[in-house]
Amino acid sequence: MSTPIIQLQNVSKSFGKKEVLHNINFAVEKGEIFGLLGPSGSGKTTLVKCMIGMEQTTKGKIELLNTVIPNLNITLKIGFMAQSDALYQDLTAYENVDFFATLYGLKGKHKKERIKYVLSLVNLLEDQRKRVSDYSGGMKRRLSLAISLLHEPEVLILDEPTVGIDPILRQSIWNELGILRKNGTTIVVTTHVMDEAEKCNRLGMIREGQMIAIGTPSELKERIQVNTIEEAFLTYGGAK
Structure with missing residues (x-):
């Protein structure tokens, strides 16, 4: 079996006394x-920041492309789209x-x-000469996505990439x-949108900093005999 592109072993992260990620394991x-599904505040953003080396784990180990993270040498092999847009407004x-x-x-x-x-992919060619300060929130998200794809990265990590984007463009x-996946790109995407979760090959469900279930969307539903990913998430999280 081939070596996973991304591997997390016993990853925990604390800010002061508050533990926001607890013993996360997946490949x-x-x-x-690979989708990371969970509500706001569940730890998804902290987790992806640890995966690219923006945050240091408190415990555990992360390997990406056979390299222990953090490591600046593999930055150019990763495309990252943050939840907050890092753009030059002027x-x-x-x-x-x-x-x-x-x-x-x-x-x-x-x-x-x-x-x-x-720019064509995110439907911004006609607006490419506009200042970013004149862009709507959705347009800024689309521009951030375009930038993350520029260098054809081997690994693409997207933190809620379609928030504020209309359904057709989504x-x-x-x-x-x-x-991109068919061409060999490995993609990690965070979301709290259930229909997007269904599009992932596999899902990791996160609640309060803990991984509560991992599997394909079909496996996760079949395991507990429910019809939707939303029902599955609620059941695995103990809400049903």
Whole structure:
């Protein structure tokens, strides 16, 4: 069996005396969309920040691409979209994307092609010359997603990427994630939207910093004889 692309072993994280992640264990295989499903405040964002090295774990070990995290050397192999948009408000959308493309080492014709491709994917080509300060919240989310895809990363980690995005564009983004997965990209996505959870190959359900269940959407429902992921989440979490 191949080595997982991402592996978490006994990961815990505390801020002061408050433990926000408790003994998390899971692995993500190459070319898999792994969803982290849980309500706001369940620890999803802290977990993905630990996975890319933005936060240091209090206990346990995280390996990504056979490298113990944190490690700056694999940054260029990861695409990360944070929950809060890290954009330059006074620059246009194109200038933002161009700046990050240069940071990622893209040059010349290839850089121009990638910029056009990612802006087209999130339907921002017509608005690329607008300042980001004039963008709506949904447009900023789409721009952040475009930036995370620029350098064709091996691993894509997305923290609630479709919040504030209209349903039609949300569908097209998930279609693109499916294409990326088929081409070998490993994707971790956090969500609290049940229909998005159904689109993942496997799900990890998080509640109050603990992993309460892991499996494919079908397995999670069949295991406890329910019809929906929402029912499954409530049951595994002890609410039913």
